[in-house]
Amino acid sequence: MPKAPRTDAGRLSIFSALAFACAYLPFAALNTSVAVQLPPFFSKDLGVGLAVGGLFGLVRLIDIPIDPALGLMMDRTRTPFGRYRPWIIVGIPILMLALYMLYQAPVGVTRGTLMIWLLVMYLGTSILVLGVNSWASSLASTYQDRSRIFGIMSALGVAGSATVMLIPVVVGRVSGGGEAASVRAVGWFLAGLAPIAIGFAVLNTPERIVGGAHAARFTLRDYLSLVTRPNVLRILAADLAVTLGPGWMAALYIFYWEASRRVSFGMSNLLLVIYILAGLVGAPVTALLANRIGKHRALIVSTTLYSLFLIIIPLTPKGAWIPSVPIMFCLGAFAAGFVVTIRAITADVGDEIRLEKGSHQMGLLYALTSATSKVAGAFSITFTFKVLQMIGYDPKLGPANGPAQIHGLELAFIVGPIFFVMAGGACFLGYKLTADKHADIRRQLDERDAVYAEPAAVEAATGGAMEPLATPPNA
Template sequence: MSDAKTRAAAPAQLSLLSVLAFACAYMPFAALQLSVAVQLPPFFASQLGLGLAAGAAFGVVRLIDIPVDPALGLFMDKTKTPIGRYRPWMIAGAPILMLALYMLYQAPPGITERYLVVWLLVVYLGMSILLVAGNSWASTLATSYKARSRIFGAMLALGVVGTVTALLIPVIFEKTGRTELSGMRAVGWFLFVMSPIAILIALVSTPERLVKSPPGHRFRVSDYFRLLSRGNVLRILAADFCVTMGPGWMAALYFFYYRQSRQISLSDASLLLTLYILAGLIGGPATAWLGNRISKHRALIVSTTLYSLMLIIIPLMPRGDAKLYAAPMIILGALATGFVVMVRAITADVGDELRLQGGRDLIGLLYAVTSATTKAAGALAIFVSYALLNSVGFNARPGALNGPDQIHGLDLIFILGPIAFVMLGGASFLGYALTADKHAEIRRELDERDAAIEGEAAVLQGLTGETAGAAASRS
């Protein structure tokens, strides 16, 4: 195989402007992920009157929704249309998401758990379509070890922009004397308007490259089971579950903890959370830089360890002074974004390894099963943390008074669970062997094979054309 053919098979690197345009699609998704984890549970529990039963509804829906992602991954890997493989799925996901956004954020007081369950299922369907399609598409846009850190870092960074805006809206409403309820309504309208605009920017400005598979390969349901038998896939799933579970656990309890245990106002707590999210603008690129120098899995281990150590400091700090919590929250936010970037980038690398060894492009399937573990972690984070709060007698309703025992229970629940899970997430990659050098060799072999497949297809097309021409001349 000549070097010229190998270079021809490899896609050109996207410009920074193209990377940012594609990353726009992650803005509404990241904002909604944060809002669903942090804002919606207390919104339904307190403002709409469901109490801690709202936690059970969120947990049950996430568990029900888990099988959707593997099914989507299989369908996406089989999709071939004139406009691409992933583009039509993102077009389909946008209106589903918008309908659910309206029904959830504009829900009237007094709604039932059934109402919440139905529309959570719809919003998670829209989120699943956009997440699986977006991550899979990103992995085909960036094929090198370093480029993947770059594009996933950009996605997380622009996600920060959307997330911070969603967090600041309730703060602005509180500062101007309006209610928490009206602030959450405004968050819903912001997401409703931003989603189609951001997705449209990505759709019209981003090329899509269809990865070739060798002739004779077909996708089968058994691919799921083969996928789950691979050691590196199991590492990814374990790490993804744990690094989602830890921050998700904190997110579910965040406003309860800072308002009642740390004695910080809603607006100040929201601003601290904004700093946590904004730190991702530094944490994502910084961890990508570190990963390209010491390897991605080592950067993940470093970030999860530092995160857990920093989290220990929070309960030791004085209550009531929000300014003291700013620096720890910035550090925690930077580290949290970093280990999410690393897990996503490592997943794309493992997808290349699987394609080289098995002949099939299973990246959609791989991101689908990781999305399923993310959902499982998100479900259990809310379900378990709310159940533990209930077990210590904590009352989540507006104006409720909780005694010292309930506050102490809240302190322990908020800190211990996240520390344990985040440390386990980093430990999942001890002994990992897919380094930058090994991945470069995998990419070289894949590019050569892709060039060979394209060459064979061109030869067959030429022979078909010659046969058709000869038949036409005889007639």
């Protein structure tokens, strides 16, 4: 198993951080494609219609209970290959099969078939995302290093997201293929990217199992005590809101730029590429800002600026995409900060819980945030498509829709994201887990882990079963 290359300061080396961040590439790319490309692909090209919004919502709701179960199983997993590594390896073929069945689906495919393969896709992504996020929290243990690694993950994920948005532009110009052909090409790209990028990360990243891995059992009472903790509630509410805001905008993105701004499909995709590429700047800058003013304050700054810049979009001239370039770049930079700060805050809260409870619950904690992201993804598509139905907007007509329908689309595109994103930032007003407080938590955890280091080494040498970590005196 590879050793952890670290700098003299105790941080992961840049190679280790970049190698691990490769695992985030396919997820970021798929997340963008599912939010922006798949709903129009299903509704227009495959003939499912606006009912696809309800289909996405139903599948997400069915899938939500899977995440906590996966998180619990991951937290209790102990193998010679690590805790998260085996899960990630299992998730790759599941995801690849679902990608083929969804992106290469024929015209006239039934809703039932789409629903089944959406469920399989979300199962694969749940396994991969939970494994990657939880693994990252054990690779980086300090307040500052977590901002750094999640910033690198988000920045590198930008490359995958930008590529899936550039593929339609290239396919349209080179082969003259339509929107459906472009989306199918995206599917082939994702199916090839997943095993290569994730495999590289798995083979080049060490995994250390921290103390307190097992709990004898995890009861409903334990679960309720976790989800009702004030800091966990902050994370869940904020993650729901800041995912729902951009997700809402993404679900209406193609419709809005085509019907309201009168920008072509290719140019609207190019603008979205700019939005995504801005994450290369936004993610690391937000990580630096978080280490200067605190992660929660950096999130509040990002959500506020995002909302202010979103208001400017309707003021740009119709039919001209160039004036929107700097606006979309700034929006993308601010949005990249949402993921960096919340995922890093989640890891810090996980340490706080481990110090108090004496058991490792990082997988379950990330499972809860993954569940809120799924709820947000479901509602963003379900609600926005329901709004389109209420205002009478017809996706097939595009700019030929009436003025009232287009005006309703414009309001929905702007108002919804601003409301949710601002609410997400407000969730961290009064947050107390600062860098100094987390440093004290890590000091206590490191002292406790050192007590169990020698028995753990004996276990590794003998192959014996390690006893559960005793409950700390202050639990």
